[in-house]
Amino acid sequence: MKQKVLKVHPHDNVLVALQDLEKEETVEYNGTVYTMQEKIPAKHKFAVAPMKEGDAIYMYGVLVGRAQRTISAGSRIAVENVHHAANGYELAAQRKTTWQPPDVSRWQQQTFMGYHRANGSVGTANYWLVIPLVFCENRNVEVLKEALLPELGYARPGKYAAFTRSLAAKQRAGVGSQQILETVYTEDTAGAQNSRVFENVDGIKFLTHDGGCGGIRQDAQTLCGLLAGYITHANVAGATVLSLGCQNAQISMLQDEINKRDPGFSKPLYILDQQQTGAESQLITDAIRQTFAGLMIANQCTRQPAPLSKLCIGLECGGSDGFSGISANPAIGYTSDLLTALGGSVILAEFPELCGVEQEMSDRCRNVDDATRFIQLMRTYQQRAEEAGSGFDMNPSPGNIKDGLITDAIKSAGAAKKGGTSPVAAVLDYPEMVRQPGLNLLCTPGNDVESTTAEVGSGANVVLFTTGLGTPTGNPIAPVIKLSSNTKLYQRMHDIIDINTGTIIDGEETIAEAGERILDYVIQVASGAITAKSVLNGQDDFIPWKRGVSL
Template identity: 60%
Template sequence: MAKDYVQIDPRDNIIVAINDLPQGMSIDLDEGTTVLRENVKSKHKFASQDFNVGDEIYMYGVLIGKAVVSIKKGEAITTQNVVHASANYGTPTKKIAWSPPDISRFKQRSFLGYPRADGSYGTANYWLVIPLTFCENRNIDILEAALLEKLGYQTKQDYSVDTDALISKYKKGATAREILDTPVVLSREETSKNRLFPNVDGVKFLRHDGGCGGTREDAQVLCNLLAGYISNPNVAGATVLSLGCQNAQIEMLQKAIATINPNGAKPVSYLEQQQSKSERDFIAEAVKLTFVGLMEANKIQREPAPLSQITLGLECGGSDGFSGISANPALGYASDLLTALGGSPVLAEFPELNGVEQNLIDRCQNEKDAKKFASLMKAYSESAIAVGSGFESNPSPGNIKDGLITDAMKSAGAAKKGGTSPVVEVLDYAEKITKPGLNLLCTPGNDVESTTGLAGSGCNIIVFTTGLGTPTGNPVAPVLKLSSNTKLYQKMNDIIDMNAGTVITGEDTIESMGEKILDHIIQVASGLVEAKSVVKGHNDFIPWKRGISL
């Protein structure tokens, strides 16, 4: 790219500033020269024509807003002069032809995965400990304390803070100012990996605040999600703790597992506390059953697997004005490569597809999925409106500050993660991914609720693009962070894996960056490189209760 500004699509009537642009600067466009009427910050946009009140504003070739005041050519586009607007959508309007990318570099490649009984392959090998209700979270804490360190799994990098220096000052009568001026040494501690079970990547504890209270539907959705986690290719088996009287019953979970994965039985131990002799006996039995499960899981070893066995979650969070022109389209190209190789990329976050619905509807291979997608989007929108909100409330303060001022603008860039390939299936929350090719999965826009849903539907690896930085991870699916700009990567490279800012500076094209992303995915899927979210122990897990979460 390596320009001061860019018009993303010929139909666009606003221009993106790549660098800070000064007032009075001349901008040469196909339509002629535009002189900036004010300073325009990097990642923000300016008008390439005059707008009257109500005029439509386009970016990425789609409607993203309308002018609420007159805007002169060369003025900055802001929340004061533009409001969200998006195009109407309906049944398929045209058949979109797809030309697959060149996959010759990857055709003979494979990854080293863990084989499962249903024919899938995991990029990791985990044992889960799951509470069916929040009442069991304390017992989960005890199990974690009893197992992780003794089995050699507390090996993550962490920071030791010299709190003793502050205590010493306080005891000597130091003031608040003196405490704040006291140097506190942050030392990084690393313990060596000495796992008792070397073929098991970890024991993960899925704490949550559900399972009882709420509605019966909440309990069913939770059980469907937990069944998806147990069925995920990255999971060898599970220990499930039940209190006994909660809405989310053991039988409900068992039926969900049988429905989701009838041909891939995994060892699952179920314990009910109200049927135990005592809490002590209950916990002791859970520890022993988990230990036996780990013995079996340790027998599984990595073996070569085709790239078609990668189910790739596509996620973005903390997005900025560069996300839609660097990280997201580069991930979209990697998504297209994976589709051409027989894999399954999965595009989620339905509130962040507002404004590009018609394009996705036209890409659906069958009318049933097109109708399902339209129905899910309309139901989500109506539910948001019913509580006094709407998709237009999606952009966060951080999004707006860094140039994403309407939901449609944000969505048009976010959808780039899905590349250009046909949509093979549309799935509701917690439904299992079964078809190779691009899938659409209904999740909320909230980062952790969405990544939780992606893993619950079967994703065995996730790439998460970000322009502002986020430490989000997942208990079972490695989450790779991809920055949209080099400044962020340099500042937060302890939690970010890859940098797509090289697209902005011109060192990479969308295509070359997409190939680098797929290369890195293969390395992580093979266990040769650890995702930084895994290194840091970011195990974020928030089930969605189907309420409004934008």
């Protein structure tokens, strides 16, 4: 019989409903019978014993809230009767960095097929970038996009164009609005995509943004650091950069940031300054010529075997639900441990979603300096949020709350499971680059796109993205692999979800088995044998973080 409820940690005083439980229904767990005092929707939690106002609520073994009023055993914990609470944290005298690595003998000699770069990094893809240094150049970037993509075979077919044409034909034929509403869509790619001119170049990506001038000078410096992270990224063969000339984000600033990340930088890089070049037509034709020449160089690079230690995986979640912390997140946490044991790198970000587990994460830092830095970054972030009239407790979205994540501490304790159990190798501030193998903590917002953008800018050449509600987030240069926390979501949104970890909830596999399955899938995606749904859908999300308050 399928299990109906789950206690995540022995110290918890709530149970998770794995399926809808009706009022007065009885469930048994570890020899104790509980009677539901109200309907408990799947993914939500109920009290295992009576609580009075102020009592602590524990889940994942940590404090996640306090009762706002009396809660009877078998009653649902919700925003109406619980408020956010989390334990304090401080620098511990001793590190807790011992761990038992998982058995990785099966992957010890395995490789993936990647693109080898001169600095020793290995890409899982081979892209050319076109980047504006300032938002004033966004239009010119769009002009280049129109000029390059169709002629070089990178324009995506108009998937829904034929459907729109069919509706227009019906309107001309006198069909009414009601019949239009009843028209059924059928898949039609509206024509084949042109063949690529450069078969070894996966695409040309255009990273428009609204930064580079105005704001504060630190914003410009940070933006240049992020753009440098993309230009030096293992998945990038080279770049064309458009500058207006007078903006805060100067060309020299970008070049300095590139040199910080790759002192021997040798990729083709073409930087054009519009105020120096003169006529717009000259700027565009120069950019086209230089980009074409760069693509010829990029096309000479082909996939070659590389050890799994060259993988750097970003760990992300978005549209989380009450199952995320017990299925998808711990599953990729196990994958994280596997890759760490193989000498690879992983990035855990989204600092507002580490609220309540700060002590554990700081204790896991290998050295005191990193532990101190993590604590300082967390406290500064929280302080700035409070100064803006917000706070980490406001992080859960309406969708999170509706599906059981009623406090930030509950959400955070589950989100932290993405990081597995290995020691923390380094703590990074945005937009620093990953330089250490193992688990890296990167300060970013919880915002899906800002955080994913940052992880890739720091070096992630694959991203594992868990979701319980469904979110289409992708990235221009790194494959973003989507994992559903529940089977219903996987079945309903199969066009954007790659992997189902609802199998854990359904009792079909363990967290370890799912984690191993995920690593095998990552290797196939990294080798180009499988295309992630985010790539198939052209989901090229790119939002730089300005370091303002973003939860």
